[in-house]
Amino acid sequence: MKLNLALRELHRAERALAAGLLKVADRHRADHEIYHVARDLARWSQQHVHELAQVGQRYGLNLKDDPEEDSGLLAIVRGKASELAGRRPEPGLLLLADLRHLHRVAAGVSLDWELLAQGAQAAKDSELLSLARRCHPQSLRQMRWANAMLKVLSPQILAG
Amino acid sequence: MASHDRIAEPWGERAPYGPGESWPVRVDSHLASGIDADQVDRWVQSASLLHSNGDAMDIAVSGGRIVGVRGRAIDRVNHGRLDPKDLFGWQANSSPDRLTAPLIRQGGQLVDSDWDTAMDVVVRRSQELLEQQGPSALAFYTTGQLFLEEYYTLSVIAHGAIGTNHVDGNTRLCTATAAEALKESFACDGQPGSYSDVDHADVIALYGHNAAETQTVLWMRMLDRLAGPNPPVVICVDPRETPVAEASTVHLAPLPGTNVALMNGLLHEIIRNDWVDHDYVTAHTVGFDELAKQVADYPPERVAEICQLPAQQIREAARILGTAQHLLSTVLQGFYQSHQATAAAVQVNNINIIRGMIGKPGAGILQMNGQPTAENTRECGADGDLPGFRNWANDSHVAELARLWNLDQMQIPHYAPPTHLMQMMRYVEQGSIRFLWVSGTNPAVSLPELRRIRSILSQQRLFLVVQDIFPTETTELADVVLPAATWGEKVGTFTNADRTVHLSDKAVEPPGQARADLEIFLDYARRMDFRDKDGAPLPPWHDAESAFEAWKQCSAGRPCDYTGLSYAGLRDASGIQWPCTAEHPHGTERLYPDGQFWAAPEYCESYGRDLITGAPLEPTEYRAMNPAGKAVIKAAEYLPPHETTSDEFPLYLITGRTVFHFHTRTKTGRVPQLRAAAPQVWVEMSTKDADALGVSEGDLVEISSHRGAIHAAARISGIREGVLFLPFHYGYWDGANPDQHDRAANELTITDWDPVSKQPVFKTAAVRARRIGAGDGHAAPAPTNTASRPVAADIPPTRGGPAACDDEQLSTTGGAR
Structure with a gap:
């Protein structure tokens, strides 16, 4: 049974995604929609981390229940830097790079949920399957959000 | 012919009528002092430009100048009536302050x-x-x-x-959220309902819509129904004690930023009690199961905690909505300018959709707007x-x-x-x-x-x-x-x-x-x-x-x-x-009477967006979800507001308008009657908050947020506890010191917008208030006959005097539908 490996990997990836969303939010504080929505979407990943930690116990895993802690100081510095750079064009390119990265991380998480769901079906673990069915759509929405923001913002950043 | 002080009585005289009857005509007019109707050279056709109701009027011209206005009796919208801003607002045209050269x-x-x-x-x-x-x-x-x-x-x-x-x-x-909510539910903009639905409704639910001040003539129509036989039941969702709240059977005053939780709670009860038109849902919609699943998590007790409302009130409102025969729902800025704007406005659509109450007389949706x-x-x-x-x-x-x-x-x-x-x-x-x-x-x-x-x-x-x-x-x-x-x-x-x-x-x-x-x-x-x-x-x-x-x-x-x-x-x-075509030369009263929508993938205006992330759906996603072009029932979870109260900023701020002004008062601030009715900024607070702050009526208060601080005189009103209200009309063009920046409500508001409609959030910001001095012995300069009504009885009432009297000609017959 390798399900515990899949659980562990997904748990790691979701924690990274939650942290990544928060990091992008802080880095782009002056892009207010990015800031607020990224923080909203980090909640989903944090909730997934929590639920994975719970279910992990059944598979003998001791997974951390808390989100990956970013140093509060670093977040403040990033937020301030974003505000100070608010008038400059360079953060636009950085934002595209960050969204592109988030899209890839979320795509990885989405695939991991798919793997977990497949494994859960084979192992006839209906609790795990229903968890995957509940969480996977949110990973897809996180991914589509990053994609959509890239599509909307890139024309002005690249041609402006 | 009767005459009313339309500053003291913004809605004029009542003309009661019953369900299914035609709304009686009442022609309102106001001419410059010293001008009689027979001195008017000509009457020129127009409609109101100081709100969104579209009240038809004729402009009186004498000697090449505008000298007054008169409502158009034959018009389907107002049946002759006019808003106080229209009765007096024309005077701004000839203000000496006009820009006359580039x-x-x-x-x-x-x-x-x-x-x-x-x-x-x-x-x-x-x-x-x-x-x-x-x-x-x-x-x-x-x-x-x-x-x-x-x-x-x-x-x-x-x-x-x-x-x-x-x-x-x-x-x-x-109006961005009005349009977006319609695009989400019907894949296309276009107001489903009609003002004439007021004539037939047995329940009118106004969500964040203080119609009494935003669309006074629509409110007159509702007041006339309320004064007549078999009046409709009114449900009001608003943190303030508005005239609509006063007329309502159930007044829900949720904490700002919690509208989605409230709506999910109402839908929870409607679905749990099976007040659902399943035939309609099956034939004309997609997405019901998703909604049922989502709102299952919102029992009244949980919602009561989030919104800080009594659970029993939520149940009672849901019962009235769920058992209405002709349900008219209207929505405005209390939803559109608040947190999760589109998600909340879409849930209002969902109530009418799952109850099959669209496109029939009295059963409709009015996603309103603010501008003409x-x-x-x-x-x-x-x-x-x-x-x-x-x-x-x-x-x-x-x-x-x-x-x-x-x-x-x-x-x-x-x-x-x-x-x-x-x-x-x-x-x-x-x-x-x-x-x-x-x-x-x-x-x-x-x-x-x-x-x-x-x-x-x-x-x-x-x-x-x-x-x-x-x-x-x-x-x-x-x-x-x-x-x-x-x-x-x-x-x-x-x-x-x-x-x-x-x-x-x-x-x-x-x-x-x-x-x-x-x-x-x-x-x-x-x-x-x-x-x-x-x-x-x-x-x-x-x-x-x-x-x-x-x-x-x-x-x-x-x-x-x-x-x-x-x-x-x-x-x-x-x-x-509209739509008005060769086949329908008299126009179209209601959209979607037969449950047919403009939602087909190749025809629709919008494929919709994710109600939480705001991401637009790809064409292929929409085609897969709604190939037959039905109404789309979209569910959304409640998310806490992006700025919540704290020890430092313990109160919520909401901003809004008063009946006597429009936008930043560029016109209405130059009209004597309107200017005098609400001359200066004020801040509304509840008795409990005022007591805690040691504030009395008329005291000068400093209100501040992370973004700035302003000063305003306190009006102690019926607003819910923990919430302050500031009118957004007051800027600096006629302020004492234009460089102070201590008067505009938007010094305090947050830069944040609904990711779906992109409408800025004006009604969910955290602030603190501090008394900085006694007033000048007078009450706050706020109207007493509107949502800013004082709790104290001894405040001099808002009056316009002789210069604010109109003529009202009430006729016994109904007007155009």
Whole structure:
């Protein structure tokens, strides 16, 4: 049974995604929609981390229940830097790079949920399957959000 | 003929009527003192420009001047009635403060100029930037107060001739969520209901909609039903004790920012009790199961905790909604300008959809708007949409526009939704938009977080053109100011919140060199020498009527079809509701009577967005979800507001309007009766909060947030505990010290917007309040007969006196439907 490996990997990836969303939010504080929505979407990943930690116990895993802690100081510095750079064009390119990265991380998480769901079906673990069915759509929405923001913002950043 | 002080009695005399009966006619009029009706040279047809209700009126002209107004008895919208702002507001036209010449900035100062010089500066800068950077350097920010012909012209210039994606209106602040909520539920904009639904409804639910002050004539219709036999039951959702709340059977006053939780709680009860029209849901909708699953998590007890409401009240409201026979739902800024705006407004649609209450007399939805011509901004593509409710993500729709305008399809940006205002401001901040043309709006007072907005708009590298009728806080920042004509000084059409189209004729000449906005836009197009593919001038029209005829072609076959309308047909007649075609020459009272929607993938205006992330659905996703073009039931979870109260900022702030003023008071602040009724800013707070702060009625209070601080006199009112209200009307043009920035509510508001509709959040910010001194012994300068009604009984009531008396002629017969 390798399900515990899949659980562990997904748990790691979701924690990274939650942290990544928060990091992008802080880095782009002056892009207010990015800031607020990224923080909203980090909640989903944090909730997934929590639920994975719970279910992990059944598979003998001791997974951390808390989100990956970013140093509060670093977040403040990033937020301030974003505000100070608010008038400059360079953060636009950085934002595209960050969204592109988030899209890839979320795509990885989405695939991991798919793997977990497949494994859960084979192992006839209906609790795990229903968890995957509940969480996977949110990973897809996180991914589509990053994609959509890239599509909307890139024309002005690249041609402006 | 009766006479009423319409400042003391904003809604005038009652004319009770029963369900299914026709609303009696009451003709309101007001003429300048000393003028009698027989001294009026002529009456010129128009409609209201100081709110969105679309009340038809005639303008009285004597000796080449406007001397008064009279409601049009034959009109379906108002049956002769007028709002107090309309009875008195016409006086602003002849204010000595009007802009009468173009101004250009020289040596840091705005100086008088002429049209040739000013337009030459604008054209030269446009051409330089087009050469240096291309269309992405230019942006247009317009309003909800020009005419249809003007928006369409601007839309063709921006989307077509220049080919920039940056076109939006201040409708972003007022009606963006109304449009978006309709696009989410019906895949297309278009008001489903009609004002005449008030005549038939047995339950009227007003969600964040203080109709008594925002659409007074619609409220008069409701009041007349309430005064008649078998009156409707009213449900009110509002944190303030508004006149609507006072008339309601259930008044829900949720904590700001919790509307989605409340709506999910109401839907939870409706579904749990199976007050659902399953036949309708099966035949005409998709998505019900998803909704049932989502709202299962919102039992009244949980919702009560989130919204800080009694659970029993939620159950009672749900029972009334769930057992209504003819349910009319209306929505406005309490939802649109709050957290999770679209998600909340869509849940109102969902109640009517799952109860099968759409498109029948008395059973409908009114997603309202705040401005007189906001509907046209939406239709014409001057507000972040493409003209004729065309879908930017559907290439065949863009190809239609390219054919209409005789342009290459590549010339019309459609790689992403048109840029919304708040994003434009970000691009200006970053320096990639370097030319911004603002028409008919005052962002330096009306946008959130004013310190930021002032700093963005006063950048040296930005070329700012402002077109308006008065000097404003925004013209102060401009490089070029263009003086415009207004209502009564130009010809055009406009459409109200229930799709009624009115013609507004020219009564008098504009002052000085002021010109109609249409003339200004066309002049710009000619000087820029915009051409179509074959070298013909673009736009090809030359006046209002030819622009209207061109718009008819653009609207043909689309939901907002105007092809059956004409200037001749609108003259001397009632307003007419679109769609109006050769087959339906009298227009269309209600949309979707048979559960058929404009939602087919190849026809619809929008594929919709994710209600939480705001991401647009891809065409393939929409096709898979809704291949048959049914109504879409969309569910959303509640998310906590982005700014919540804390020890430092323990109160919520909401902003809004009073019945006596419009926007930043550029007009209403120059009208004696209206100015006197609400002369200065005030802040409303509950008795409990006032006691905790040691504040008495009239005391001076400092209110501050993370963004700034302002001063206002305290009005102790029936607002819910923990919430302060500030009117957003008061800027700095008539303030004692214009550089203090201590009066505008938007000094405090947060930069945040609904990710779906992109409407800024004005009603969910955290603030603190501190008493800084006693008032001058008087009560706060707030009206006593509106939502700002004081709790104390000994406050002198708001009165207008003899100068504020109208004439009201009540007739016993009903008016046009």
